[in-house]
Amino acid sequence: MTHPHTNRLIHEKSPYLLQHAHNPVDWYSWAAEAFAKAKKEDKPIFLSIGYSTCHWCHVMEHESFENEEIAQVLNEHFVPVKVDREERPDLDNVYMTVVTALTGSGGWPLSVFLSPDKKPFYGGTYFPPQARWGxxxxxxxxxxxxxxxxxxxxEILKSGEAITQALQERSGARRVEKIDLNAQLLRGGYQDxxxxxxxxxGGFGESPKFPMGHSLSFLLRYGNRFAxxxxxxxxxxxLTAMAQGGMYDQLGGGxxxxxxxxxxxxPHFEKMLYDQAILAKIYLEAYQATRDEFYRRIAAEILDYVLRDMHSPAGGFFSAEDADSLESAGGxxxxxxVFYVWPESEIRTILSSEEADIFCAHFGIEKNGNAQFDPHGEFAGxxxxxxxxxxxxxxxxxQKVPADVEWIIRQAKKKLYAVQTQRPRPHLDDKIxxxxxxxxxASFATAYSLLGEKRYLTAAQQAADFILxxxxxREGRLLHRFRDGEAAILGTIEDYAFFIHGLIDLYQANFEVKYFQEAMRLTEEMLRLFWDEPQGGFFFTALDSETLxxxxxxxxxxAIPSGNSVAAxxxxxxxxxxGNGDFEAKAAALFQFxxxxxxxxxxxxxxxxxALNFALGPSREIVIAADRLEDPAAQEMLKASRAVFLPNTVLLARTTHDKKLADLLQLAPFLKEQPPMNGQPTAYVCENHVCxxxxNSPEQFKKLxxxxP
Known part of the structure; x- marks a missing residue:
């Protein structure tokens, strides 16, 4: 296919930047040549930040960046710079802070005007091509x-200096008032x-409603602590309302x-990897806490969707699927x-009369369409x-029994899904x-621990190994992004904290010492690169990252937890x-900051x-010591430790015949004193530093x- 325009973004790896490679706008990536041009030609910079599955980013591209007249103005009077927020979350965080401070709100597409030395003086989000909606x-x-x-x-330059100085002062050193870290703080979170x-x-607030998986996870822990x-x-x-709603893909999962x-x-129809990860985890935890099979089913469907549609053959997981797609192959x-919605008539042509009647009744299908909230008329009919x-x-x-209705609906969903897969799929952002x-x-490892399905463990291991x-x-540093054969961009605190989180859960699923070792090594690196020694807490970028x-x-x-929260x-x-007391002290300093x-x-x-709930305790350390973990008694103990919701617990396994036992004992020296007793699998349980x-008895272990706590 030939294009009338091709700009320098054609050489980028980011799917979002590549989407703009044929705009008439003379885009630059965030690169030295853009800033050199701005200084040489004395032009302001127009910085546009978005991501490839962002609906309103697509709208602004179509309306403005594909518009020859607007492109001419941009090219003549500005240096236009395009940034993928998912590749450069550091830039997105900084300039989102700017726009939020200037306007009181933020979002994507993020539109910021900068002086040639990158200082912002005006900003907003989506702008229509002509004035409308105020x-x-x-x-x-x-x-x-x-x-x-x-x-x-x-005056503009002075304004940019003032804005920058104000934000620098806000983000700089501050007086840290010492607070009492106690359970009353948790009550404040619950009451809020x-x-x-x-x-x-269900959910929080009116609309729009976001899943807020980590808030639900905290509530589970709060309920567990305070009964x-x-x-x-x-x-x-x-959880029930979300999984029964249109926000959940009832046919394909996720x-x-x-x-x-x-x-x-x-819903807003895009699917993000982080949502699948966070929500699969909370549904798994809810299943563990309640043993309600509904939560187990939803968690499994989320994970199966990820394995089917967001899993790279190389081992990692892709980033997102778009909300938008073509109505037909020739469109x-x-x-x-459009990939997810259905006219009633199409459903009735695919299903038998009985299947269609039952399916439409169960899922609220109506002849004229069922979208109760459709301000732009996108879902008419x-x-x-x-x-x-x-x-x-x-x-x-x-007049049927529920089991028969359930079977009919399951068969109907299979038929509709088979037809749906023939539609043009939404764009897949395939960066890792x-x-x-x-x-x-972390979610796949947890799923294996709770559900026992080996394919979930395999997926977790393959992804971890791919990253490693x-x-x-070569210096042992994490990079942030992999796509099209290229690994690039130094990792942020979120890369370190989230990957360490996954490695810990993976070790507690398969007890392979190498994942424990890597978690420890990367934690030491995380402290070296991101920790604020004078005041506590982690910076978003490393000490040697680009100066912003x-x-x-x-x-x-x-939408995702902060790097500081997960790192804590x-x-x-x-x-x-x-038994590393320095880690405990660092966490306490972070809470204080x-x-x-x-x-x-x-x-x-x-x-x-x-994290604070775990730090405050009561908490528990469990060690299963055995000659071989395959021993039935050891397996029964492991199964028992995973059968109940014990959020403030760490689990280790010491096996006599593990070739890496010496490495494990170096990581956790206290395990030297916890061998199998009498040659039999042995459970050690310590609570609040008291063992x-x-x-040797699985039954006694269950009672413990x-x-x-």
């Missing part, structure tokens, strides 16, 4: 800024979430990004959700599949990111696994609260677990 038109914005640059450049909880539909039934009820209501309405029916215009009536209600309506892969590794082989440079406007410490747990939990878990945030807006830091008597 927003200025993009062309008008460009011409206005160009005019101001010509006539008021010194409870005040925002939607008791009718608070309402915390568990909030989790169960939300969750869409968020719900545009209060009732979880109409030219992509629309949101189409149906979003969601559970409108229970199996029992459908069974009663059709270390941070998101770390979260996914392909995304660690300011060096941030991020703790907000948003890593430090605590590894401290309990090794962010103490003010924890008290001011608790529900924004729920992953950090989960119970070891036992039930009587613990």
């Amino acid at each position: 927003a200025p038109g993009f062309k008008d914005v460009l011409l206005s800024i160009h005019n101001s640059w010509q006539t008021q450049k010194q 979430l409870a005040a925002n909880y939607d008791p009718r539909y 608070e039934p309402q915390a568990l009820a909030m989790v169960e209501k939300t 969750f869409h990004r968020y719900s545009t309405d209060r009732i979880w029916q109409v 030219t215009e992509k629309k949101e959700g 189409k149906n979003i599949i969601f559970v409108a009536h229970s199996l029992e209600e459908a069974a009663q309506k059709f 990111l270390v941070d998101w892969n770390g979260l996914m590794i 082989q392909k995304l660690v440079n 406007l300011f060096r941030q410490k991020e703790v907000y747990d948003g 939990l890593d430090l605590i878990r590894l401290a309990r696994m090794t 962010f103490g003010a945030e924890l008290m001011q807006r608790p529900s924004a830091y729920t992953q950090l609260f989960s 119970r008597l070891p036992t 677990l039930q009587s613990g």
Whole structure:
């Protein structure tokens, strides 16, 4: 296919940048040549940040960046720079902070105007090509800024200096008020979430509604600690409502990004790897805590979707699937959700009459479409599949037993899915990111531990090995992104913290010492590269990374948890696994540094609260010692340790015939004193630094677990 325009982005690896390689805009990547051009020609920089599965990024591209007239203005008066936020989260964090400070809100596409020395003076998000919805038109914005640059450049430069200085001061050293780290802080987090909880539909707030998996995970832990039934009820209501709603892909599995309405029916249809990882984990934990098979099924369907559609043959996991796709193979215009929505007539042509009647009743399929919230008219005459009536209600309506209705629906879903797979698929962003892969590794490892399916362990191991082989440079540093044969971009705190998190869960699933070793090595590297020794906490970028406007410490747990929150939990878990007191002290310093945030807006830091919950205890260290882990008694002990929800627990295994036993004892010296007793598998249980008597009896071990913290 020939294109009238090709710019320098054609040489990039990022799928997002490649999407813009045929714009008439003369795009640069974030590179020295762009800034040299801006200085030489005395032009401001237009910085556009987005990602390849971002719906409104596509809209702005189509409306403005493919527009010859607008492109001419950009090329003549600005140096346009395009950045993939998923490749460069450091740049995204800095300039998102700028735009949020300037406008009170942020999002993508992120549009920022900079002086040639990269200092911001104006910004926003999506701009329509012409003024509408109360927003200025993009062309008008460009011409206005160009005019101001010509006539008021010194004032603009002073404004950029002032904005930069203010943000540097905000992110710089500060006085840390010592706080009492106690369980009352956890109560604040719970009360904040409870005040925002939607008791009718589950979730938090009105709309849009986001999954907030780490908030649900914290609530599980809170309910476990304080025997608070309402915390568990909030989790169960939300998990059930999400999985029955249109935000969940009822045919193919996996969750869409968020719900545009209060009732979880109409989603924003993109699918992100991190959502699958975070939500699979919380559904697994809910299954462990309640033994409700519904949560097990949803977790398994999420993981099966990832293995089917987001798994690289090389071992890692891809990043995302787009919300938009073509309606037909010969089409030219992509629309949101068309891969997932259905006219009733199409359903009835695929299914038998009985199947269609039951399927439509169960999933709320209507002749004229069922989208209750459709402000842009995108789903007219189409149906979003969601559970409108229970199996029992459908069974009663059709005078059948629920098991028969369930079987009919299962067969109907298979038929519809087979047809759906013939539609043009949404774009797949096939870059492999270390941070998101770390979260996914943790979920697959946990799934193996709880469900026992070997393919989940294989997926976790393959992804971890891929990262260790392909995304660690010669100096032992983690790189951030792999695509098209190239590993590049030095890792951030999120790459280290999330991958360490995955390695710990993987070790606790298969007890291969190499993953424990790598977790420890990378933790030492993480402390060397990111730790703020004077004040505590981790910077987002390494000490030798590219110098940006300011060096941030991020703790907000948003769509993904913050690097600091996950790193805190890593430090605590590894401290309990090794006896390393320095790790424990570093975690305490981190909590102190962010103490003010924890008290001011608790529900924004729920992953950090989960880490604090572990640090406060009560906690438990379990060691299974055996000649061979394959011994039936050892397996029974392992199974028992995983059968109950014990969130503040670390699990180690010492096997006499392991070739790496010496390496394990070097990592965790206390294991030298915990061999198998009398040549039999032995369980050692320590709680709050006090060890119970070891036992060879699986039954006695189960009693110890039930009587613990």
